[in-house]
Amino acid sequence: MIQIFCIYLLLCLTHSTHNHHILPQEAYIWQKKWNNSLKPAIEQTMPFITGWRFLAGESEPDGQVIYPSIEFNILQQSHLPLTAVYRFDRLRPLPSVDEVLTLIQQSPAYQTHHIHHIELDLDWPTSKLPIYIQLLRSLKTKLPQDVQLNITMIPDWMRSPVFPELTEQIPYPVLQVHSVDNPQTGLFNDEAALAYIRKMDHLTHHPFYIALPTYGLKIQATPSGTIYAIEGENDFKTGHSGQELYSDPQQVRNLINKLQQNTPTNLKGIVWFRLPIVSDQRNWSHDTWMAMIRHQPLKGQIIVQEIPDSNNPGAIKIMLFNQGNIALPLPPMVPLRCHIADGLFPYQLSLNNQGKYMLNLIKQVAPLNTHQERVIGWMRCD
Numbered sequence: 001m002i003q004i005f006c007i008y009l010l011l012c013l014t015h016s017t018h019n020h021h022i023l024p025q026e027a028y029i030w031q032k033k034w035n036n037s038l039k040p041a042i043e044q045t046m047p048f049i050t051g052w053r054f055l056a057g058e059s060e061p062d063g064q065v066i067y068p069s070i071e072f073n074i075l076q077q078s079h080l081p082l083t084a085v086y087r088f089d090r091l092r093p094l095p096s097v098d099e100v101l102t103l104i105q106q107s108p109a110y111q112t113h114h115i116h117h118i119e120l121d122l123d124w125p126t127s128k129l130p131i132y133i134q135l136l137r138s139l140k141t142k143l144p145q146d147v148q149l150n151i152t153m154i155p156d157w158m159r160s161p162v163f164p165e166l167t168e169q170i171p172y173p174v175l176q177v178h179s180v181d182n183p184q185t186g187l188f189n190d191e192a193a194l195a196y197i198r199k200m201d202h203l204t205h206h207p208f209y210i211a212l213p214t215y216g217l218k219i220q221a222t223p224s225g226t227i228y229a230i231e232g233e234n235d236f237k238t239g240h241s242g243q244e245l246y247s248d249p250q251q252v253r254n255l256i257n258k259l260q261q262n263t264p265t266n267l268k269g270i271v272w273f274r275l276p277i278v279s280d281q282r283n284w285s286h287d288t289w290m291a292m293i294r295h296q297p298l299k300g301q302i303i304v305q306e307i308p309d310s311n312n313p314g315a316i317k318i319m320l321f322n323q324g325n326i327a328l329p330l331p332p333m334v335p336l337r338c339h340i341a342d343g344l345f346p347y348q349l350s351l352n353n354q355g356k357y358m359l360n361l362i363k364q365v366a367p368l369n370t371h372q373e374r375v376i377g378w379m380r381c382d
Contacts, residue, residue, distance in 0.1 A: 044290070120152070272293070
């Protein structure tokens with residue numbers, strides 16, 4: 001009886017250990033121009049990250065090739081595994097083997113620093129995956145044997161009958177479970193992402209990573225939903241028009257919790273896209289990022305503050321302030337205690353059913369980030 005109980009206990013412990021699995025975390029560094037904000041972000045994140053993947057070269061829609069100004073000494077001082085990522089913009093024609101080879105071999109990461117862990121980021125059409133398989137096979141024969149070649153994958157590829165064959169070409173693919181393809185569903189949905197991950201686990205026998213989002217975007221689309229402009233890290237170029245999409249930290253946390261409670265057999269880890277830095281306007285704040293990667297509680301709270309306007313005696317500025325550690329959408333309405341008032345975009349003055357004055361949100365813009373404030377209107381209580 002004691003022997004049976006011991007075996008049962010051992011099975012329970014084994015099962016419990018497997019199910020509550022802390023997944024390794026890597027991060028993408030995606031800047032084309034490295035600035036002063038990157039070094040502190042890398043140093044603060046280092047203790048919690050198991051590897052860096054950095055943009056090492058990109059072929060743009062017009063055929064121009066960009067090699068980012070990478071400070072390799074900062075990366076190498078971290079003593080973490082490095083992966084050089086080479087990207088072909090989705091708007092340019094599909095590259096040939098020689099074009100891919102040239103982009104890799106002429107990069108400082110490959111030529112000077114001999115970083116031989118390589119990842120390709122190509123948004124290949126699902127219908128043409130057989131050609132991609134041929135490209136990868138050919139590429140492997142032309143690169144030295146010590147090069148480890150990986151690729152990012154998109155969920156749509158799993159519809160292809162050749163998908164299992166594609167996964168056979170590379171040791172550790174990265175499944176990207178965030179996308180801007182459907183503005184209605186946003187950048188990321190935790191339930192859809194979980195379904196993709198389970199499907200990937202079922203279709204491949206290889207270990208794989210998943211790429212999770214930290215970023216936001218502003219898109220402009222036609223009435224039918226076709227996207228024709230995307231703004232990322234840059235400030236607004238288009239004024240008030242366009243739609244803001246962002247990755248909700250709470251949804252991302254929900255997914256991680258589910259994956260850690262019941263880790264898919266082949267899931268090897270998470271790669272975050274992208275490392276947040278101070279100058280990156282459309283990304284999580286440092287607070288949110290640290291809480292996320294350290295598995296600390298996420299909490300958000302927007303408070304309304306009334307501040308006397310020093311430039312306008314008697315006037316009071318209405319200000320929103322985010323006290324928490326996650327960005328939050330702006331509140332739909334803010335009650336006012338005075339009748340002489342007005343709103344500032346994206347709020348306007350309105351009356352509710354009870355005849356009370358309030359500021360009403362007319363358009364959901366970018367969320368209010370942590371420790372960020374925003375003036376949304378003013379009032380006078382004469």
